[in-house]
Amino acid sequence: MTDEWAPELVAEPTKDGVDRAVRAARRVVDGLVRAGRGSAADLEGVAGELERLADHLEDHAPDLGERIRQMWGVGGLEMTRHDPVTGPENALAPPLVVQGRSEKEVSGEVTFGLAYQGPPGHVHGGCTALVLDHALGMANHWAGTSGMTAKLALRYHRRTPLFVPLQVVARQVSVDGRRIVTTGEVLTPDGEVCVSAEGLFVVIDVSGAAAAMAETLAEN
Amino acid sequence: MTDEWAPELVAEPTKDGVDRAVRAARRVVDGLVRAGRGSAADLEGVAGELERLADHLEDHAPDLGERIRQMWGVGGLEMTRHDPVTGPENALAPPLVVQGRSEKEVSGEVTFGLAYQGPPGHVHGGCTALVLDHALGMANHWAGTSGMTAKLALRYHRRTPLFVPLQVVARQVSVDGRRIVTTGEVLTPDGEVCVSAEGLFVVIDVSGAAAAMAETLAEN
Numbered sequence: 001m002t003d004e005w006a007p008e009l010v011a012e013p014t015k016d017g018v019d020r021a022v023r024a025a026r027r028v029v030d031g032l033v034r035a036g037r038g039s040a041a042d043l044e045g046v047a048g049e050l051e052r053l054a055d056h057l058e059d060h061a062p063d064l065g066e067r068i069r070q071m072w073g074v075g076g077l078e079m080t081r082h083d084p085v086t087g088p089e090n091a092l093a094p095p096l097v098v099q100g101r102s103e104k105e106v107s108g109e110v111t112f113g114l115a116y117q118g119p120p121g122h123v124h125g126g127c128t129a130l131v132l133d134h135a136l137g138m139a140n141h142w143a144g145t146s147g148m149t150a151k152l153a154l155r156y157h158r159r160t161p162l163f164v165p166l167q168v169v170a171r172q173v174s175v176d177g178r179r180i181v182t183t184g185e186v187l188t189p190d191g192e193v194c195v196s197a198e199g200l201f202v203v204i205d206v207s208g209a210a211a212a213m214a215e216t217l218a219e220n
Numbered sequence: 221m222t223d224e225w226a227p228e229l230v231a232e233p234t235k236d237g238v239d240r241a242v243r244a245a246r247r248v249v250d251g252l253v254r255a256g257r258g259s260a261a262d263l264e265g266v267a268g269e270l271e272r273l274a275d276h277l278e279d280h281a282p283d284l285g286e287r288i289r290q291m292w293g294v295g296g297l298e299m300t301r302h303d304p305v306t307g308p309e310n311a312l313a314p315p316l317v318v319q320g321r322s323e324k325e326v327s328g329e330v331t332f333g334l335a336y337q338g339p340p341g342h343v344h345g346g347c348t349a350l351v352l353d354h355a356l357g358m359a360n361h362w363a364g365t366s367g368m369t370a371k372l373a374l375r376y377h378r379r380t381p382l383f384v385p386l387q388v389v390a391r392q393v394s395v396d397g398r399r400i401v402t403t404g405e406v407l408t409p410d411g412e413v414c415v416s417a418e419g420l421f422v423v424i425d426v427s428g429a430a431a432a433m434a435e436t437l438a439e440n
């Protein structure tokens with residue numbers, strides 16, 4: 001199915017450096033939720049080593065304002081390297097992998113592990129909301145007109161299972177002046193709709209926002 | 221202000237064990253997003269050590285089905301130890317800290333770091349959606365009648381800033397048979413509404429869901 005798709009819409013993770021560290025960090029996040037207080041692991045030892053790694057990263061981090069400026073001063077897929085849904089530099093991202101499917105539609109796949117649990121054994125409704133908000137934004141980007149979320153209406157049709165590859169589909173429905181309407185769904189591997197979303201997006205120029213935040217940080 | 225509030229609605233993190241490791245893991249997640257490809261840190265070294273820690277956690281993890289059963293076989297605040305919004309065992313959680321404020325209202329605080337970024341320098345709209353869905357659910361719990369999210373309508377009034385303590389407020393508005401209506405907001409420290417939410421929740425018995433998922437996992 002994938003070979004009829006257009007090129008990917010998210011940055012391809014690399015095999016080394018920060019992407020490799022982030023993949024391992026995702027396993028650590030999952031391992032800690034899995035552990036709880038009932039694991040035979042040496043959790044004090046793990047804590048000490050994670051603190052040492054955090055110290056090392058913080059001691060060598062670029063300036064925060066500079067980092068924000070750099071994140072947004074790049075083009076194309078490089079801008080998708082750090083977000084909390086698809087970003088290979090972001091361990092919060094499950095991650096979702098998305099491709100363009102037709103002129104105004106994108107399609108992707110995501111598997112949620114135990115850290116994304118809401119009701120027993122199922123995905124937190126807020127996590128599917130996060131992925132859908134992002135997927136709708138990507139559909140807008142793919143269709144050629146992007147905006148900021150103004151309204152997002154979610155409907156939960158059935159519980160979303162953990163541990164299975166879910167389909168995520170989103171398409172731009174209309175553009176009327178600065179108003180964009182976009183819809184999308186999260187589906188089980190069998191194609192049953194778990195969550196559907198309709199978003200209203202408004203075309204806004206955010207090009208100065210990164211520089212403005214960097215300046216604010218420098219002043220404080 | 222806090223001393224007029226009722227007891228906390230989320231588990232108090234402990235100083236050791238998994239909670240200490242999770243606090244450090246949050247710093248690692250943040251440090252990696254902050255690092256990107258422009259850090260002077262030894263990212264290959266960090267990756268190797270994180271892989272070793274992940275191996276250790278996975279080698280000593282309790283059985284997955286057993287862990288899910290255990291997560292939900294506890295009472296009161298123990299059930300809030302693992303979720304992706306407030307859980308001291310979950311490094312995805314910013315975390316949000318929530319207290320009961322009046323009979324049917326809860327109030328809390330959350331600070332989003334760089335890993336939760338959507339638009340430049342601001343919080344991802346899906347992350348505020350996640351926090352609001354969870355806070356509405358906590359207001360229902362606090363008010364005495366809980367349900368599963370059936371609909372969630374979000375309005376984005378202004379961009380939500382990163383790095384500042386945001387207020388999160390939610391209250392149960394009505395209960396009509398199995399239908400619960402709940403609203404909430406995320407506000408700046410100055411009290412400006414960034415995002416508001418209205419949710420429809422439906423009372424559903426999920427008490428068997430953990431056992432059912434544990435059985436499914438055991439069969440596969």
